[in-house]
Amino acid sequence: MTGEIGAAADIATGTLVGRAFEPKAGEARHVHPGHDLEGALCLNCGTRLLGEHCHACGQSAHVHRSLGGIGHEIAHGVFHFEGKIWRTLPLLILHPGMLTRRYVNGERARFVSPLALFLFTVFLMFATIGAVGGEMTTDFIRNERTGKISDYARESAKARIALNQVEAQRAHATLSAESRAALDRQADALRTTVRALGVAADMQNGGANGGLVDLGDFKTGWERLDHGIAKANGNPGLMFYKLQTSAYKYSWGLIPLSVPFMALLFLWRRQYHLYDHAIFVTYSLAFMMLLTIVLIVAGVIGVADGWIVMAALLVPPIHMFAQLRGTYALRKRSAAWRTVALLTFAFTVLLAFVILLLLHGLTD
Known part of the structure; x- marks a missing residue:
């Protein structure tokens, strides 16, 4: 029961943290009935309002001053997530290259930003581990107790x-x-x-x-x-607990570790910049975490181990191949060798990340 409560808290926290990094552009706005905004002043900066939001500072003309208003903000952050998540997830899963390219080219209001999605999936993955599998140190702690x-x-x-x-x-x-x-x-x-x-x-x-x-x-x-x-x-139980906590806290470090390797794949293509590679890496990591969540849940509901292993081995390279082709407009052969190189780089980054976590945990 405690694990389930903690998992729910992690999911809510992840959504709210992701929302903090996500711009509000593109959300539908509704004027509250019975409110006349004509001639009103912004309560934040004093600018005369021309609509339901201040054109100078962006604050809403309608501010909440009730506990119900706080509940509304939490519910909106958790359940709506800007309303963009349902436009983002299908593209991330089926057409990741198209999603990455459209976001890089400037379609920001339609999709969840890569950093917000990454933060949410990190919280969701560790919440799933805590809810369905328990903490990674459970067996070690049990061993100590017995x-x-x-x-x-x-x-x-x-x-x-x-x-x-x-x-x-x-x-x-x-x-x-x-x-x-x-x-x-x-x-x-x-x-x-x-x-x-x-x-x-x-x-x-x-x-x-x-x-x-x-x-x-x-x-x-x-x-x-x-x-x-x-x-x-x-x-060893304490060591594994510290490793899990560090992985949870420093997972964002996978992004700066990965971007230089992506840049190596396109050294001679000057039309692509580090920003493009950072968006690619962040969306890709978010997908891999979602895949991890799906595989964990599949194991819990009784899906055969063979299918889980096959998905873990085949889905990542297929997704990387599709994202590379769509993002960088590559031909099949060019995307294929870059996929092999990217898999090698991904393993290298993951190994470096684990080594850094070990050094941090052992020397802390």
């Missing part, structure tokens, strides 16, 4: 941290030979303790580390990162 993350693992994490501290002390060049030898003995003892506790934890959990994540006992030389690795090995 004892599968044992005291051995916790003591092992403490020993790793102590080992990091000893090795940091040993790195000082001013130490005497006796002090250095003592620290070496202490480090060896801690390494033995870590290995023994790891074996004991595996035996208690039935081997194979009990399904836990083990990032290894390697040292990078970066004290903060080594400390984070030790903590992650001791508490």
